Structure formats: C-alpha cells, structure tokens
Amino acid sequence: MSGAGDGADGFKVLVDSGDYRLRNRGDIAMMVMTVERLRQRWPNARIGVLTEEPGVLRAVLPDAEPVIVHSGGYWGRGGFAGRLEHATATKLTGPASVWWRAASEVPKARLREAKSWAVSGVHALTGAEFHSNTPPRPPLPAAVEDAALVIALGGGYLNDNDQRKASRTLDLLERARALGIPTAMLGQGLGPLTDPRLRERAAAVLPDVDVIAVREGLRGPRLLADLGVAADRVLVTGDDAIEFSYRMRRPEIGTDLGICLRAGDSTKISDSARDTLGAAxxxxxxxxxxxxxxxxxxxxxxxxxxxTLPLLSGATRTRPVIGRAGTAAEVARRVARCRVLVTSAYHLAVFALSQGIPAIGVTASQYYDDKFYGLADMFGAGLRVVHLDSTDLERELAHQVRDLWVAAPDLRDTLQHKAVEQIDAGRAGLERVFRLVED
Known part of the structure; x- marks a missing residue:
C-alpha cells in the first residue's frame, strides 16, 4: 500500500461507483463531484473508477482512469505512456464511445427484444425450462491490492432491490480492510434492507468501514446502528450531486413544468397511475x-x-427530449428552466432542489418512499411526496403542482441555502476521508 506522499504512480485511489455502465446521469453527477474533490486535494494521485464502459468513462470523467471490471480490474499503464493514453482517450476515443453507444442503443434494444421473444416462443412450443443468463459475480478487482484508499460511492444500491451490486461492494470493502487499506463510503442511500442473508453480510462488513457518509438522516443512521456501525463513523452529508446541480442554477426563476417518470421494477408504477399522472x-x-x-x-x-415521453401526448407545448448522448450537466441546465418538477426519479429531485426549485416526488414503493422522505427531511418544505396508490391521485397531484407553482419564488432562497449546508457537510466529511490517508 502506498501513502499520499508518494509520487503520481504510487498513490492510488480506487472508487467503486453505483453505475458500472455509466447510464444514469444522477450517479455520474456524483462521480464527477467526488473525482473533482479528490483531484483538488491530490493532484498527482491516480484515481481509478471501476467500470464496464472504459471509453465512456474517459469522456465523462476525464480526471479519472477506468479500471475495467470484466477484464480483471487492473490498473492501466502509469508514467508517460499512461498519460499519453489518457490524453488520447479523453479527446478522441472517449467522445467517440459516447456517440457510438448512443447511436447503436435502439438497434441493440431491438435485438434484445427479438432474442427475448424467440426464447419465449421456443419455451411455449417445447415446454423447455430456460434459466436466467445472469453472469456470476465477477472476481474482486486486482486494483484493490495496491490501492492507498478504497471508496464506495453511492448510489442507492445497498438494499434488497440490488443484492448483486450490494454484495459486490461489500466484498470489495472487506478485502480492502483485510489488506489494511482505509475504506470509506460516500453519498450512500441505504435500505430497505430486510433480506436476512444480505443483512447478515452487511453487519459483518460495515462496522469496519472507517467513514460512512449517508445522504439523509432519517433512515440511514438508524439502519447502520442496527447493523452495529459505531455512531462516530457515520456522517450525514447529503447527496454528492447537490454541488454539481447547484452550480447550474440561474438567477431568474424558471417557467417550465418538468416531468420524469421511470419504468422499472423498483418504481412499481401501475398503468392507471401513469395515465393519471400524465393527465395531471x-x-x-x-x-x-x-x-x-x-x-x-x-x-x-x-x-x-x-x-416519460408518452405523458407528453396532448400537451400544448413541450420541450425537445435530450439525446441519448446528453450529459448530466445538460439535464441539470434543463432542470434550471423549470419552476416546478414532478418526478419518480430521485436524482432529478436532487437536481431541482439544489437549484432552489420545488419538486413533487411520486412513489409507489418502499424503496422510493425511503429516498424521497429522506430527501424531504434534508430540504424541508420544497419537496412534496405523493403516493401513486392514493384514492384521489389526480386531485392531489393537481393541488401539489398548483401550491408549489405559487410558492416557488418564496421557496427558492431557502432551498438553495439548504443545498449550501449540504455541500459544506459533504466537503467536511471528505476531510475525514483525506485524513485516513494523510495522518
């Protein structure tokens, strides 16, 4: 293990992110801020981020280097050769990777759908049993062996909904501690965590993590205490994407009504709730x-x-949708044009509140209940939580949109002040992490 006083090729920080595929702009915003803060403190360190998309990572995180999960998780070349490779990848292959992925996304999705349809058809005709092709958990990245610091960056993956990712991160943290390497968890949204095996695993690993910074103080600290984590290792810092979006704020109040609805197992949104939301x-x-x-x-x-896009049908005026190659910064700037935002995606609410824009978080699952209520506790009155199983959903949504639209100017300064408080808390929390290596 190398210390912070070593040269550029000796001091290595390994970052485990919540999005190896780099397809969630909220997670990318967190990565951008964390890498920026690390680079400001340690300008000569090698900052490696675990990923399945090395080319894309070069484009969205030019201050970091990819540590490729599916090829063993090794550090890339150091020295002049490494710097030359980094410069070339950042300017050429990185942007090309982003463009190619965006351009090929729709054809690839159609191929996946065709494959799924074919497998289902064969199953129906033959009665044969087809099992999931979910790959086994990859081995621990080799890069951990000579890291000076290992950071597990949030997301909200330490929960029952994403046990594969949760287990992978716990394995990495456990290995780092066995090697005597300092560990930290930043920007964590924890829970729900009820699965007995995963809970037991978390209770075996998390108490040994040096610093755990959570997004909210409503549920995370209590869950960590139940898992045996000492209170002096836990910090409430807010989300690491807050500063990213706060920088995009505009002096004038927006005029758009923003909308995002997410389709997925974690959201559990019914067709009828979706239609009602669209009408509202x-x-x-x-x-x-x-x-x-x-x-x-x-x-x-x-x-x-x-x-989201079907909800626009019938609207008088709509904005064009962002392209698939669009950046997190572009989304944050679009949020800045809004006066109120309605979303089932947690990080869009973070983007809005950080700029002083009130939001309505719509939820139909315990997972998103925890996310939105925790965020509301951090920002106060600017976030309203609406349950999509409400018996009078359309009226409630209409009331909340109307109320926040009128209140938006008065909420703006208060929300931005709350954002600054959390930015300061996040930077203070990172000082604790810096001292793990520097002391």
Whole structure:
C-alpha cells in the first residue's frame, strides 16, 4: 500500500461507483463531484473508477482512469505512456464511445427484444425450462491490492432491490480492510434492507468501514446502528450531486413544468397511475401556460424515456427530449428552466432542489418512499411526496403542482441555502476521508 506522499504512480485511489455502465446521469453527477474533490486535494494521485464502459468513462470523467471490471480490474499503464493514453482517450476515443453507444442503443434494444421473444416462443412450443443468463459475480478487482484508499460511492444500491451490486461492494470493502487499506463510503442511500442473508453480510462488513457518509438522516443512521456501525463513523452529508446541480442554477426563476417518470421494477408504477399522472401534469401545464419539459436521467433500458415521453401526448407545448448522448450537466441546465418538477426519479429531485426549485416526488414503493422522505427531511418544505396508490391521485397531484407553482419564488432562497449546508457537510466529511490517508 502506498501513502499520499508518494509520487503520481504510487498513490492510488480506487472508487467503486453505483453505475458500472455509466447510464444514469444522477450517479455520474456524483462521480464527477467526488473525482473533482479528490483531484483538488491530490493532484498527482491516480484515481481509478471501476467500470464496464472504459471509453465512456474517459469522456465523462476525464480526471479519472477506468479500471475495467470484466477484464480483471487492473490498473492501466502509469508514467508517460499512461498519460499519453489518457490524453488520447479523453479527446478522441472517449467522445467517440459516447456517440457510438448512443447511436447503436435502439438497434441493440431491438435485438434484445427479438432474442427475448424467440426464447419465449421456443419455451411455449417445447415446454423447455430456460434459466436466467445472469453472469456470476465477477472476481474482486486486482486494483484493490495496491490501492492507498478504497471508496464506495453511492448510489442507492445497498438494499434488497440490488443484492448483486450490494454484495459486490461489500466484498470489495472487506478485502480492502483485510489488506489494511482505509475504506470509506460516500453519498450512500441505504435500505430497505430486510433480506436476512444480505443483512447478515452487511453487519459483518460495515462496522469496519472507517467513514460512512449517508445522504439523509432519517433512515440511514438508524439502519447502520442496527447493523452495529459505531455512531462516530457515520456522517450525514447529503447527496454528492447537490454541488454539481447547484452550480447550474440561474438567477431568474424558471417557467417550465418538468416531468420524469421511470419504468422499472423498483418504481412499481401501475398503468392507471401513469395515465393519471400524465393527465395531471398536462392540466397543470395548461393552467399556468407552461411548457412541459421531459427530463431524462437514466438510459438503463430506456426506463425514463419509455415512461416519460408518452405523458407528453396532448400537451400544448413541450420541450425537445435530450439525446441519448446528453450529459448530466445538460439535464441539470434543463432542470434550471423549470419552476416546478414532478418526478419518480430521485436524482432529478436532487437536481431541482439544489437549484432552489420545488419538486413533487411520486412513489409507489418502499424503496422510493425511503429516498424521497429522506430527501424531504434534508430540504424541508420544497419537496412534496405523493403516493401513486392514493384514492384521489389526480386531485392531489393537481393541488401539489398548483401550491408549489405559487410558492416557488418564496421557496427558492431557502432551498438553495439548504443545498449550501449540504455541500459544506459533504466537503467536511471528505476531510475525514483525506485524513485516513494523510495522518
């Protein structure tokens, strides 16, 4: 293990992110801020980020280097050769990778659908049993062996919904501690965590993590205490994407009504709730003569596009949707044009609140209940939580949109002040992490 005082090729920080495929712009915003803060403190360190998309990572995180999960997780070349490779990849192959992935996404999705349809058809005809092709958990990355610090960066993956990712991160943290390497977890959204085996595993690993910074103080600290983590290792710092979006704020208040609905197992949104939500936001936009702005955060299986774009049908005015190669910064700037935002995607609410824009978080699952109520506790009155199983959903949504539209100017300064408090808390928390290596 190398210390922070070593040269550029000796001091290595390994970052485990919540999105190896780099398809969620909220997670990317967290990575950007964390890598920036690390680079400001340690300008000569090698900062490696675990990924399945090395080319894309070069484009979105030019201050980091990819540590490729599926090829053993080794550090790349150091020295002059490494710097030359980095410069070339950042300027040429990185942007090309982003463009190619965006251009080929729809054809690839159609091929996956055709394959799934064919397998289902054969199964129906033959009665044969087909099992999931989910690959086994990859081995631990070799890069951990000579890291000076290992950071597990949030997401909200330490929960029952993403046990594969949770287990992978716990394995990495456990290995680092066995090697005597300092460990930290940043920007964590924890729970629900009820699965007995995963809970037992978390209780075996998390108490030995040196610093755990959580996004909210409502549920995370209590869960960690139940798992045996000492209170002096836990910090409430807010989300690491707050500063990213706060920088995109505009002096004038926006005029759009933003909307994002996510289709996926974790959201559990019914067709009827989706239709009611669409009618409510279209009516709200018409009432206030606002443009309806689709906001796409996740490109995982087009989950935001598939659910959000149909809601625009029948609206008087709409904004163009962001391209698949669009950046997290572009989304944050689109959020800045909104006066109110309605979203089932957590990080879009973070983007809005950080800029002083009130939001309505719509939820139909315990997973998103925890996310939105925790965020509301951090920001206060600017976030309203609406349950999509409400018996009078359309009326409740209309009321909340109307109320926040009127209140938006008065909420703006308070929300931005809350954002600054959390930015300061996040930077103070990272000082604790720096001292793990420097002391």
């Amino acid at each position: 936001v279209r009516a709200g936009a018409a009432e206030f003569d606002a443009t309806l702005a689709p906001l796409i955060l996740s490109e995982n299986d087009s989950e935001d596009r598939r659910a």
